[in-house]
Amino acid sequence: MASQISDVKAIIKRSAEEAGFDLAGIAPAADAPELKQFPEWIAAGHAGEMKYLEALDDRGDFKRASLARVAPWARSVVVCALNYNTENSYSTQVHDPTRGWISRYAWSRNDYHDAVLRRLKLVEAALRQAVLGELQATLTTRSYVDTGPIVERVFAKYAGVGWIGKNTCIINQKKGSWLFLGVILTSLELAPDVPAPDRCGTCTRCIEACPTDAILAPYQLDSNKCISYLTIEKRGSIPESLRAGMGRHIFGCDICQDVCPWNRKAPASTAPEFDPRPGLVNPALAWLAEMSAEEFRAVFRGSPVRRTKRSGLRRNAAIAMGNSGNREFLSLLDQLAADEDESVRESAHWAKTRLLTSTE
Ligand code: SF4
Ligand code: SF4
DSSP: OHHHHHHHHHHHHHHHHHHTOSEEEEEESSOOHHHHHHHHHHHTTTTTTOGGGGOBOTTSSBGGGOHHHHOTTOOEEEEEEEEOOOSSOOGGGOOOTTBOEEOGGGOBSSOHHHHHHHHHHHHHHHHHHHOOTHHHHHOOEEEESSOSSSOHHHHHHHTTSOEEOTTSOEEBTTTBSOEEEEEEEESSOOOOOOOOOOOOTTOOHHHHHOTTOOEEETTEEOGGGOHHHHHHTOOSOOOHHHHGGGTTEEEOOOHHHHTOGGGTTOOOOOOGGGSBOTTOSSOBHHHHHTOOHHHHHHHTTTOGGGGGHHHHHHHHHHHHHHHHOOGGGHHHHHHHTTOSSHHHHHHHHHHHHHHHHOOO
């Protein structure tokens, strides 16, 4: 039996590689110390309006705080990582005031959930096939990409995929941090990999570079201040005190990864799905702000950008124009100031005032 289990582990690793994953590892389905901080983090309000993170189990405990409680049958977690980096510049390297920034992970032509899940299902099938005899009859497996009751990066750490950086991203020594994670929970007891050691050392670049001070302390993020949260998850108006720090970010923010030394030599992905859609790398602000409902649907079909909706995209574009220092946007902002959506109107008024009063 023991030799069969170690064979299964080798089969999982091989099938992950064959499926196109860049990294794969096994973590125990145990409650790691990092998960103990989860309830405190929620209680401090750091999850903002992301209520799905607060999902409770039957006992009224946070689902994501304890895999042992929510999936007591699980013994191991297979964590697979797919590199989505491309050859394009980093946000910290482009400075055109007529253009904004969409996060690197959202440039792709395909929904990354599909790209990761399709590969994950191949690994899950290989795992199920590899298990023989009576173990097969009782085997349970579940694959998740962002949808499981699990804090993926904690298990990625214990699977040896990478360490959790001070910017809270998973970082791999060779691949960097442009990684999508997928997990397979299994009832099979597999020998775990060795957790990746923390290689942040004395570096604090991400903390210093964060324009909204969202990294409160190493490894501690307040989503309410994070541009990623503000541009994607936050509905309605964005707090005025944070708008100047948003710069020209339209959807997400890559700054704390762009400045990370471990991403200096991050390789480009070999997965064809992550070729950027036309126009999404450093997109023209005017194009985004003037996008009709039909064009929004066509451009962002299957894209994570749909999450912020067209009104969120135009709200963000208005704020970005206000931060651009480019007064040529004033007439477009006049149009947005009469928009049907309240948050777009209000952001456009703010942006006009900022452009007219800014001396930058
Ligand atoms: S994503 Fe941007 S705003 Fe959020 S912590 Fe990183 S640098 Fe700060
Ligand atoms: S920038 Fe420095 S401190 Fe931040 S995650 Fe990267 S290595 Fe760690």
